[in-house]
Amino acid sequence: MPARRSAQWYAGDVRNSYIHRAWMRRGLPADAFDGRPHIAIANTASDLTPCNSHLNEVARSVSDGIHAAGGIPLNLPVVSLGETLVRPTAMLWRNMAAMATEEMLRANPIDGVVLLGGCDKTIPALLMAAASVGLPAVVVPGGPMLTGTFRGAPLGCGTDVFKLSEEVRAGTLSTAEFQRSESSMIRSKGHCNTMGTASTMGLLAEVLGMTLPGLAGTPAPDSRLLEGAHATGRLIIEMVDAGRTPDAILTRGSFLNAIVALAAIGGSTNAVVHLLAIAGRLGVHLTQDDFDTVGAGVPLLVDLLPAGRFLMDDLYRAGGLHAVLAEVRDLLDPAALTVTGRPLVEYLDDAPVYDREVIRPRAEPLQPHAGIAVLRGNLAPDGAVIKPAAASPELLRHRGPAVVFDSIEDLHARLDDPDLDVTADSVLVLRGCGPKGYPGMPEVSNMPLPAKLLAAGVRDMVRICDGRMSGTAYGTVVLHVTPEAAAGGPLAKVRTGDMIILDVAARRLDVDIPAGELEAREPSPETVKAFAAPSRGWERLYVDTVGQANTGADLDFLLGASGDRVSRESH
Numbered sequence: 396m397p398a399r400r401s402a403q404w405y406a407g408d409v410r411n412s413y414i415h416r417a418w419m420r421r422g423l424p425a426d427a428f429d430g431r432p433h434i435a436i437a438n439t440a441s442d443l444t445p446c447n448s449h450l451n452e453v454a455r456s457v458s459d460g461i462h463a464a465g466g467i468p469l470n471l472p473v474v475s476l477g478e479t480l481v482r483p484t485a486m487l488w489r490n491m492a493a494m495a496t497e498e499m500l501r502a503n504p505i506d507g508v509v510l511l512g513g514c515d516k517t518i519p520a521l522l523m524a525a526a527s528v529g530l531p532a533v534v535v536p537g538g539p540m541l542t543g544t545f546r547g548a549p550l551g552c553g554t555d556v557f558k559l560s561e562e563v564r565a566g567t568l569s570t571a572e573f574q575r576s577e578s579s580m581i582r583s584k585g586h587c588n589t590m591g592t593a594s595t596m597g598l599l600a601e602v603l604g605m606t607l608p609g610l611a612g613t614p615a616p617d618s619r620l621l622e623g624a625h626a627t628g629r630l631i632i633e634m635v636d637a638g639r640t641p642d643a644i645l646t647r648g649s650f651l652n653a654i655v656a657l658a659a660i661g662g663s664t665n666a667v668v669h670l671l672a673i674a675g676r677l678g679v680h681l682t683q684d685d686f687d688t689v690g691a692g693v694p695l696l697v698d699l700l701p702a703g704r705f706l707m708d709d710l711y712r713a714g715g716l717h718a719v720l721a722e723v724r725d726l727l728d729p730a731a732l733t734v735t736g737r738p739l740v741e742y743l744d745d746a747p748v749y750d751r752e753v754i755r756p757r758a759e760p761l762q763p764h765a766g767i768a769v770l771r772g773n774l775a776p777d778g779a780v781i782k783p784a785a786a787s788p789e790l791l792r793h794r795g796p797a798v799v800f801d802s803i804e805d806l807h808a809r810l811d812d813p814d815l816d817v818t819a820d821s822v823l824v825l826r827g828c829g830p831k832g833y834p835g836m837p838e839v840s841n842m843p844l845p846a847k848l849l850a851a852g853v854r855d856m857v858r859i860c861d862g863r864m865s866g867t868a869y870g871t872v873v874l875h876v877t878p879e880a881a882a883g884g885p886l887a888k889v890r891t892g893d894m895i896i897l898d899v900a901a902r903r904l905d906v907d908i909p910a911g912e913l914e915a916r917e918p919s920p921e922t923v924k925a926f927a928a929p930s931r932g933w934e935r936l937y938v939d940t941v942g943q944a945n946t947g948a949d950l951d952f953l954l955g956a957s958g959d960r961v962s963r964e965s966h
Contacts, residue, residue, distance in 0.1 A: 399635075400530070400959065401433040404504035411966050415504065427467050432506040432635045434461050434628075435471040437496060437524075439517040444477035446514040446586035446593060449615055450537055456621040457509050457535060460628020466635075468628065471499060471508075476516040478593075486863065487835025489516040489523075489672075490941070490950050491933055496524035501959055505530065507635040509627060510605075513537025513585070513615075515592040515866070518600055519669035523949070525605075526641050526676040527956045531634040533734045534606045535624050536597030538615035539707035540585030545576040551589040551700035552580050553867025557841070564811075565849035585615025588706040590699040591866035595662035596669060598716050602656040603673075604644040604733040608742040612715050614708050630734060639736055642677060642956070648728030650674055650681050651689050652739065655726045658693035658766035659719050661702040661784045663866025664874060667767060668836075671947030675954045683769055683778050683945045687902070690766025695784050696722055696755045701869035702784040703761055705753045713753035717746035722757045770873060772905035773913060774859070774885055774895070777877040778945045779904055786871040787855040791899040793871075795820040795857065797906070799891045801921035802827045803839050811846040819853045822895040826886045827925045828862030829879025830941045830948045834934055840864040840874035857897055859904070861886055861944075873897065873904060875944040880918070881926040882943065887918035 398406070404415040405428040416428050427433075436457050440450035458468035474492035476485040500508055507530055512518035518534060525532035543550045559576055562568035586593035594612070601611035607630060610623040633639075650670055657666050667686055674681035696719055699705050710716075720727065721743040729740045748754045755761055765784040771777075783791060798821045800806040806825055809815055817823075823842050830836045840860035844853060858872045861879035878884030885906070889895075894907040906913065929935045940950040 399430060399432060400506050401504040402430070411964055414966060423467065432466045432632055433469060433504060434466045434631050435469050435500065435503065435505040435508045436511060437471050437473045437500070437508050437521060438511045439473055439475040439513070439521070440511070441475035441477065443480055444475040444514050444517070445479070446477070447475055447512070447517060447537055449584040450511045450513065453511055453535060453537065453621065453624045456624035457511070457628040460625040461632065464629040464632035466632045469505065471503070473499065476514060476520070478515040483833060484835040484837035485516045486837065486948070487934070487937060489520050490937065490953065492516065492520035493523035494953060496521060497527045500524060500528045500530060501961055507531035507631045509631050510534045511537065513593060513597070515596065515665065518596040519672065522600065522605065522673045523676050526645060526673055527953070528959050529640050529642060529956055530959050531631060531639055532605070532641055533627055533631050533634065534600045535627050536600055536606060536611050538585050538597070538613050538617070538620050539588045539594055540581060541583040541614055541616055541708055542588055542706045543579045543582035545579040549706060550576070550580050551706055551867065552587045553591050553865055554589045554701045554869065556580065557868055561843060561849055564843065564846050583616045587867055588708065589701055589867045590661050590663070590697065592663040592665040594707050595657065595660070595666050595866055598660060599653045599656060599662065599666060599670070601716060602653045602720070602739065603649045604731060604739055605641070606734065608733055608735065608739070609717060612707065612711050614711055634734060637736065639734065644732050644734060645673065645677055645679065646731060647679050647681065648731040650679060651685065652727045652731050654686050654690040654766070655693050655723055656720060658690040658695065659723050660697045661695045661699060661765060664767060664780055664782050665863055665866050667780055667875065668863070668944055668948050672949045675947050675949050676956055678955050686767040687769040691768060692764055693723060693726065693766050694757060694760030695762040695765030696757065696760055698753055698755060698761050701867055709750070709753050713750035714746065714748045717743055718748045718754050721746040768899050768902060770899070770902050770904040772903045773910065774889070774904045774906050775876045776885070777943065779873050779876040781873050781899060783899060785869040790855060790857050790871040791897070793857050793897045795822045795895060797822050797824045797889055797891055797893045797895050799824045799889055801919055802925040803837070805921070806842060810843065813847060815845060817845050817848065819848060819856060821856065823856055823858045824886070824889055824895070825860040825862070826880035827922055828860055829881055830943065831938050832861065832879050832881030832926050834929070834938050836863050836944065836948055838863050838865045841868035841870050841872050857895070859895065877943045877945045879943065880922050885913060887922045888913060888916040
């Protein structure tokens with residue numbers, strides 16, 4: 396067996412080896428430095444990331460498993476991002492969290508890492524970091540919360556926040572009742588129980604091969620999560636001994652499998668930017684168009700909010716991820732491996748479905764074509780995305796006049812103005828919300844509807860934005876418009892009253908004005924004024940180097956892996 400990486404710090408009798416060992420001898424025995432693998436537990440537990448607050452308990456089970464298999468577990472707190480709390484948007488910090496975690500994995504004397512994540516950006520950031528360093532790595536997803544109820548009905552966190560808040564604005568739900576639902580929304584530890592970004596990325600981590608097979612989707616309060624965490628602690632020792640690294644697991648086939656699964660589960664559009672970013676760290680060829688060509692014809696099989704009725708603990712009860720994947724097994728790359736060294740498809744032989752209301756047969760899907768659709772046209776030369784499964788079918792082909800907002804503040808100031816010239820046929824356009832323009836690409840694309848239309852019974856409209864939307868959201872929303880307005884995209888030139896044409900079947904998004912006129916227009920002065928480049932700090936670095944949504948919105952100097960080598964000693 397080759398020497399452990401950690402031996403570069405600990406082996407030998409020289410002064411520096413003494414320093415490294417002595418400062419770690421706070422409970423570790425002498426034989427901890429005689430070749431036993433040292434495993435970091437990259438832990439995103441934080442009281443300010445409520446969905447991850449239970450991960451210290453999970454870390455203890457991982458630690459026990461590492462100990463039982465002969466390893467040395469080492470808790471490594473890393474940057475944590477609470478989607479509901481972090482301003483201006485958690486997406487601004489995803490790349491920073493990935494970069495910081497990458498550097499800490501590389502800088503420390505470790506031989507492998509267990510990645511603990513849950514809330515939306517934490518699993519993508521951890522996978523980006525692990526892919527960049529290349530040490531043996533495995534994910535333990537924190538799992539969804541249990542379902543709460545309000546007025547006798549189950550609550551889908553996120554999705555029902557949007558629904559209930561719109562009912563308040565429409566005057567059909569009192570503010571007092573809305574506030575009463577607050578204590579029912581979050582019933583237990585864990586992340587959102589809808590098929591939002593957290594649930595999507597937890598499941599896709601397993602489809603990518605980076606999770607102990609069968610673990611993803613286990614509810615956070617379920618004792619089987621701790622059992623799986625213990626088993627993962629044992630597994631990472633095996634992975635280190637075998638030299639099983641992310642580049643052997645995260646192949647193009649693995650990413651294409653994730654795209655198939657994304658469609659079958661009705662997953663979040665945010666998976667597009669996250670999967671592209673992870674692939675970019677490895678140099679795996681993956682494009683935005685792959686999500687359409689590979690996933691567009693895949694049926695939606697999971698009847699979960701926001702595209703369906705049920706919630707994540709129902710999916711787990713009904714058979715879980717493997718039961719879904721078994722229905723589309725013929726679409727999966729049979730060679731794609733998992734952290735166990737075995738192909739993903741080998742785990743689908745015994746994957747029964749226990750509730751066909753939750754997991755539909757492939758012959759009777761919730762929707763026959765449910766993947767992400769990639770649109771192009773003179774409004775989105777480099778692409779935009781829409782999730783047909785969450786849209787209103789009658790709006791997937793639509794022509795209507797634009798009502799343009801130059802910033803989220805402009806939207807909030809004018810949306811409910813009774814004099815706003817807007818009808819149900821209008822197309823709401825929000826710009827200045829891309830990676831550079833906000834900065835950080837916030838989840839604002841699913842704009843609220845004007846109050847006067849809500850009062851008239853309207854519940855969906857075509858909406859277009861260069862930002863993102865929550866995976867728990869729904870509606871006919873075109874998002875990730877690229878290039879964004881702040882990067883000189885044509886979205887900056889659209890004016891209120893311009894006719895917008897959306898044709899999802901034809902994969903088109905256009906403004907109906909002559910090409911010469913659009914090209915000759917200057918960007919809206921309000922848009923230019925709204926974008927002010929930050930003067931310092933992370934925001935300045937981010938704005939200067941971030942890529943567009945169609946490439947994953949990563950920083951340009953972080954593309955490609957750098958390995959685990961550190962060239963210089965610290966003393």
